[in-house]
Amino acid sequence: MLATDTSSSALAIQRDDTQREGGLLTSALRERAADQHYLKLSGLAKSFGSTRVFSEIDADIARGEFITLLGPSGCGKSTLLRAIAGLNNVDAGQIIVNGHDITHLPPQRRGIGMVFQHYALFPNMRVVDNVAFGLRMKKVQPEERERRVNEILRLVELTDHAQRFPHQLSGGQRQRVALARALVVEPQILLLDEPLSALDARIRRHLRDQIRDIQKSLGLTTLFVTHDQEEALLLSDRIFLMHQGRILQQGNAEALYTRPVDATAAGFMGHYNLIGRELAQPLLGYLSDGPRVALRPEALYLQPDSSLYGLQDSQVNFPTQALPSNSGPACPGVIRRHQLLGNIVRYEVDCQGLRLNIDVLNRSSRQLLPTHLRVQVYADLDEVQALADIPAASPTAKQAS
Numbered sequence: 001m002l003a004t005d006t007s008s009s010a011l012a013i014q015r016d017d018t019q020r021e022g023g024l025l026t027s028a029l030r031e032r033a034a035d036q037h038y039l040k041l042s043g044l045a046k047s048f049g050s051t052r053v054f055s056e057i058d059a060d061i062a063r064g065e066f067i068t069l070l071g072p073s074g075c076g077k078s079t080l081l082r083a084i085a086g087l088n089n090v091d092a093g094q095i096i097v098n099g100h101d102i103t104h105l106p107p108q109r110r111g112i113g114m115v116f117q118h119y120a121l122f123p124n125m126r127v128v129d130n131v132a133f134g135l136r137m138k139k140v141q142p143e144e145r146e147r148r149v150n151e152i153l154r155l156v157e158l159t160d161h162a163q164r165f166p167h168q169l170s171g172g173q174r175q176r177v178a179l180a181r182a183l184v185v186e187p188q189i190l191l192l193d194e195p196l197s198a199l200d201a202r203i204r205r206h207l208r209d210q211i212r213d214i215q216k217s218l219g220l221t222t223l224f225v226t227h228d229q230e231e232a233l234l235l236s237d238r239i240f241l242m243h244q245g246r247i248l249q250q251g252n253a254e255a256l257y258t259r260p261v262d263a264t265a266a267g268f269m270g271h272y273n274l275i276g277r278e279l280a281q282p283l284l285g286y287l288s289d290g291p292r293v294a295l296r297p298e299a300l301y302l303q304p305d306s307s308l309y310g311l312q313d314s315q316v317n318f319p320t321q322a323l324p325s326n327s328g329p330a331c332p333g334v335i336r337r338h339q340l341l342g343n344i345v346r347y348e349v350d351c352q353g354l355r356l357n358i359d360v361l362n363r364s365s366r367q368l369l370p371t372h373l374r375v376q377v378y379a380d381l382d383e384v385q386a387l388a389d390i391p392a393a394s395p396t397a398k399q400a401s
């Protein structure tokens with residue numbers, strides 16, 4: 001009896017433990033699932049009068065994710081960001097943060113920090129007071145306020161400038177004050193509307209890296225607006241490519257760059273060569289399945305046409321690229337011009353009626369191929385993508401895995 005009692009109580013304890021573990025497990029799983037849908041946008045739409053700015057915006061953003069809204073000027077990026085912040089209302093749809101519907105809350109009750117393209121600092125306040133402003137509004141006690149302001153100024157590396165006025169700061173420093181001001185109130189979500197566009201290239205790169213480091217260290221869910229592809233590719237966990245008020249494609253940098261969903265996405269990302277089916281034949285050696293094919297500039301190869309100059313001018317020593325193992329037939333062409341893009345030289349080549357962009361590593365200025373040079377062009381057949389001609393504004397966003 002005793003033995004039975006002992007074993008049954010042991011069983012009871014065991015079952016209790018299992019239930020507790022099961023409970024912990026389900027709550028952990030539930031938390032993880034909630035983290036995956038931390039910010040949920042569903043069916044958002046907005047018009048100004050008869051101008052539709054965006055519609056059918058659906059997205060799930062995980063806690064701590066860095067999302068970039070990328071797209072051409074006027075596609076609705078800023079208005080969407082402002083709608084999430086509560087600075088614009090929406091005509092339809094819902095904005096859910098961590099399970100709470102914030103669609104109709106006023107901006108100050110959304111727990112969202114925002115940094116704009118123009119710093120919007122108070123000109124008559126020192127840095128320290130600009131940063132402390134939000135905490136004052138929230139009636140945070142002076143000691144706590146001082147501690148948090150100092151901590152955040154250290155994070156944006158502005159401790160030494162705390163007593164300066166905005167006009168005594170550079171553009172990059174002012175933007176860091178704006179960032180500190182948004183961060184000090186510990187927002188649930190950070191929105192950045194082209195915060196780097198007023199800065200010169202060097203400061204821009206530095207602040208870009210700093211923003212990403214801070215965002216990662218705080219695990220802060222962030223939406224960043226830009227129309228700069230390179231910035232989007234470098235910074236983001238995922239990119240939402242917007243076009244005419246819709247999300248045309250969502251995915252990570254690699255997916256957006258190498259697997260555009262249609263000709264519009266390919267035209268915006270990666271400087272693709274978009275070639276009609278018939279015109280592609282001389283380059284590929286076959287007629288493609290889709291009405292168009294897309295080839296990235298680095299998937300095309302250039303070789304000077306040695307039969308034309310080799311024997312006549314022994315001084316000429318043009319470099320040749322190693323061809324890919326699966327290359328198409330040689331297609332004769334003529335170099336029209338080139339652009340120097342840092343490590344890359346982008347040649348524009350006229351190739352039997354096709355205008356092609358071809359990227360070649362910029363090893364040395366001595367290796368530049370001159371304008372009017374006749375060349376042979378090859379395509380890496382493994383990199384050819386057949387594109388369906390989808391209407392420019394497709395009705396739903398396509399997920400690229």
Ligand SMILES: Nc1ncnc2c1ncn2[C@@H]1O[C@H](COP(=O)(O)OP(=O)(O)OP(=O)(O)O)[C@@H](O)[C@H]1O
Nearest residue numbers: 048051053071072073074075076077078079080227
């Ligand atoms: N308050 C407003 N009233 C009327 N139309 C507006 C208003 N705000 C924006 N728009 C229009 O909405 C469209 C989208 O503007 P939005 O600023 O969101 O685009 P964007 O993608 O951020 O562009 P950019 O990169 O140039 O800042 C534009 O056609 C713009 O003219």
